[in-house]
Amino acid sequence: MYKFLVLFLLITSIASAQITIKDSITNYPVSYATISFGNGNGIFADDEGQFLFTKKLYPDIDSLFISALGFKDLNIAAQNLPQQLLMQPEVSELDEVLIGVTLDRKFKEEKLKPSLDDDYYKCWLPTIESEIAVYFPKTTTKDQKLSKVQFPIALESKDWEKRNRSNSEKKKFSTLFKVKFYTNNNGVPGKVLTYETIVFRATEKDGDAHQLDVDAYDIYIPKNGFFVSLQVLGYTDKAGKLLPNKKYKEIVSKTGGVVKIPTNFRPLLPFTEEVETKNTYIKRVFINGNNWVKFDKGNGLQSSLLKRDLFNYGIGLTYKTYKDE
Template identity: 30%
Template sequence: MKHTLRINLLLIFFFFSFHGMFAQQRLLTVKDSITNETLPYASINLLNGFGLFTDENGQVNLERDTPKTIKITYMGYASKEIFIDKLTSSIILLQPQANALSEVKVVNSKKGKGKRKDFTVKPHLHDNISKMYWSSIGQQYAFYIPSTKKESILKSVTIPLIVKDIHQGMTETSFATHPYGTMVNIAFMTNTNQLPDKKLNEYEKKVVIHSGKVTDNITINFEEEIEIPEEGLFLTMTIIGKTNKQGIYVPEMPYAIRELPDRKKKIIKIILPNYALVEAPKGQLTYFRNVFSDITKWERITRPMVYKNEKEYPFLNVGIGYTFSGY
């Protein structure tokens, strides 16, 4: 009897110890509900205009001031809303859904059409800080790429960058003395009336843009043959977050807390990369949005990161370059 009571007391102790540790650390692991495999880079929406992503092991460590309700999404899975205070486990299971996306097509050369040729659209490069745009965790950009040749295949894109350090006074260090990488996710969306619409195919690629290794641009090559539809497509770039020295993404809260006399204010963290802007219609048609915002509508860039209140600006684009093949 005493032995049983001792075991029960130990179980109660460990139960409350686990809940105490979990309440402080808020470590979550997102997994497939059927295979139990972890889901890397799952979206953790804090439902307050901010969010972050799980790491390559499907894990994320949330701070104690995280909102009590969050929403977890992953491509091909049913989204799930989580009430933090009601969790009894640190493992979150997502239910797979049928995937209706098309596979990446491989286009073969046809007889009688001649030899397939490569074509290049050059990027617009400059280092003018007054014509620069920024990145933050969850920021997503969409760049329009038209189809100008028969059976066009996209081979690479070149993103023009400006390596300047603007951190809003939120940190005393700069990337010049403390270099870091930013992981981005590359994917493709369909074009409907000159707007990004739906995910085009299953292709995705994670790329690390490192502050100490880039100059005025970065070129991203595609291992698959990405067919450009007749109506064109949108290449999307989503900012995942910072990486460590080994190039591994390490989740962090997307905002810093600034102490004000009467309250605490969340300040969005600005991170690299910064993009070189050009006045429309130059460059490729560019849209942006934040994947964690309630506003899902795509917007045009109407002013640079550093701007004058009294000045009127035209629509601005990022002058990406790209290489494609076709007939």
């Protein structure tokens, strides 16, 4: 009876801490919404729009800032938080984007190869507080549609001494990433090119790069280029369900204060010196009103990659370039 009571109280506690975000019109869940705490930290909702939050879990958080593609931002007090939050849809016009257009024309497939590397010391350590975006110029005046994106990932050997052997056994991981596509707004990411929620699960079975098929999203390349961005959401179970990951570590400083350090997730993302131009940008997504910053020296960024003159994340692309008629 005692064990049953403890189990019942545990289930009740988790249920009361579970918040669901829904569309105010359709009542459908808002998948993978961003929940910012306003202090540089935050969490994500899962595919069913659910996340865990109580004042016991996050005692120093007074307000939540919730955002999602295609919805108006929601600012709500953390005190007496209801178990269901409703977000208002927001309709925005997209510049230079063709939506739902089928082009029955001949095309030539063109590829930009990804830059691959498994060197641990040349890698970006993903944290959910940061989003990385890479700029790609339009290389022709002809119509171009994005078909595939290759995201380089670094595989780590279980045995460090065997890390340079291609047949060495790799550390396992199952990690969910969110992908966005932006217009070029005077050299930085601007409006999104699609309001579709695009995620993928990466595992060690992908090899050195995960290939994402985006042909169905009808992303046509604007004349002044575009950005591809990547952000880690956290680890998943075997079925690909996002787990309630710990987003930061709490360390007590010498003065007695608590310092929150973002948790690093696998896989690591290899940076490269093969790209001549500096085309990678980053931002801290949980800081309200944050701006994009070019990943370069002199921009107030602290990174060992910059000291090694590694400025770019080498994403690969596959285009459909249509022939003129």
